[in-house]
Amino acid sequence: MGPKKSNYLVVVSYDAFSKDNWEMASRLPNLSKLIKNGAYSTQLTSVYPTLTYVVHTTMVTGVYPDKHGIYHNNPFQPFEKEAEQRWFWYKKEIKVPAIYDCLKKHHLKSAGILWPVTGRTAINYNLPEIRAIKKESQVLKILRNGSPLYCLSLEKKFGRFRKGFKQPYLDNFTTMCAVETIIKKKPNLLLMHLIDLDDAKHQHGIDSPAVKKAIIRMDKRLGDVIQAVEKAGIKEDTTFLVLGDHGQINVRYKVKLNALLKEKGLIFEENGKMQWRAYIQGAGGAAYLHLRENDSEAEKMAVAILNQAIRKDCYGIQRLYNRKELDRYHADRSVAYMLEAKIGYCFDDDLDGPVVDILKTSKDGQATHGYLPDKPDKSDYRCVFVASGAGIKSNYQLGDIEMVDIAPTMAMILGIDFYNGDGRPLKEIFQDETS
Structure with a gap:
């Protein structure tokens, strides 16, 4: 691995952010700023099936589901009601290393805020995406599987703004936690997962006013994260990745x-x-x-x-x-x-x-969602990707890229060694690299 491109990497996953949202989202103040100062693609191909936990595991491992082992949001539980099913919540269920596993030997810090499949990980500051089922306690489940003191401090400061899993309150809470973490902890890698858009599409369809409102809220949250990086004094040494995991139909x-x-x-x-x-x-x-x-x-x-x-x-x-x-x-x-x-x-x-x-x-x-990532007659089902900040070319349009390319690109940005997976680092997005 070559020299690092920047010391800090902020990865914002906009769940269900796809090509059909690009025209509107790319004109909004904060994302348009990142695009102008970065590289982007509207041809990011996901993995099959296009389910959140499957895709997010590929994002951080750089391999397809046949290697990382997370094949669904839920392990197979025949005859169990959906509301009572457990999910793939725990890192031990991933069969290969993830990008955050590699940071420790490089003396780098990581943070995860509601990132899927991160229960009991090596992440330094970890608020995992995990849900109590049956008679479990939500608070205790998070504390047992995340970073207890970190989670308690966030809950104490911002918990009153959250209303269970309801939107837009949940993503507002996630963003507050990200802002606090960037300013107070300055992690070298921050992974955050925003779900508002996905919920809006599920509940109201892909063309609804609710989706447009969620996209506007997404941009406001992105602005809050950018401001936090500026307030932390690390703007010139930070790279942002903003991407979707799947579309919806x-x-x-x-x-x-x-x-x-x-x-x-x-x-x-x-x-x-x-x-x-x-x-x-x-x-x-x-x-x-x-x-x-x-x-x-x-x-x-x-x-x-x-x-x-x-x-x-x-x-x-x-x-x-x-x-x-x-x-x-x-x-x-x-x-x-x-x-x-x-x-x-x-x-x-x-x-x-x-x-x-x-x-x-x-x-x-x-x-x-869940359909083939290259669903016939549905080209706008593909995802979008933006990389912006330290060392990234300005207003540079990428063509076809794959979800397995994200992890090796993260590794290249942070200058860390990562195993050879199924993807490639997107060298062409960097100012000092050729494709």
Whole structure:
């Protein structure tokens, strides 16, 4: 690794920030300033499935899901209600090193604020994204899995501004925490995750007034972070990365394919408990087909059921991918098949209600993600990327880049050694480098 480009790196993940938001967002005061003084792309390709925890793990590891092991937001938990499912909250579940693991040997400090899959990490100042389920205490869960004194100090100072997970209060709280951390701690790497835009799209659809308001709030928060860097006296030695993890697509129908498997006896009740030989784990616009190990009969039956469903337009299945095809998308190797939904459809695990459910949406609609990162006929589903600040070329437009390129680029900015993953450092964005 060559010499560092700057001493401080601030990474702002705008969840669901995609190409269709670029025209508006790029004209707002703070992001436009970073673009003018930086490099940018509207052709950032995500990973499959395009789920938040899958993508954020790729961002910090530089490898695809088939290597890092976070294949979904949730581990596989058949028949468990969605609200009660645990998520991939803990760093131990990632199979490879993350960028923040490498900072310590270089005597650099890191901070993480609601960054996914960071419970019990090597991050110095860590407020992990983690949620209490069943009868757990939210406060105790954060303290056990984050940096206790750091989390307590933030809660004491800013907790009154948060209203659970409601927006815009949660992202306002995250931004206050980031500002405080930059000024008081000056971490060499700050990772922050903002969710307001993602929530607005899920609840109101991608073209709604709520989305436009969230984009404006995002820019204000970005301005607060930039001002904090200036107040800390590190502006000339700081690089910003601002990026999205996935787009969203408007949906009208939720499809519960497990009901079809149940009809054919692949999901059944035995001794008062639900059992399965084949099971669909929904991932929004995609889904995994899980099969009992060494049950070739169940595999044959399930594939036949799904192929028959594909021939009926009502189920909204665009494609059933086999393992060879999934290798091309670097999807997790624990499953042999995945389903891709047509635009307007999404998949769900639930067994209750009709197989195809018309979603009860707000007046503007509803949206989701999980689909192929290069979804056909949906080019604005791709993500956007901005790098700005110390050592970055001004107003430089990048072409196609990959989510696996983000971690090696972070490493190059901070001048630290990082293992050879699936991506490359974006050398062309730096003033002293050639492509």
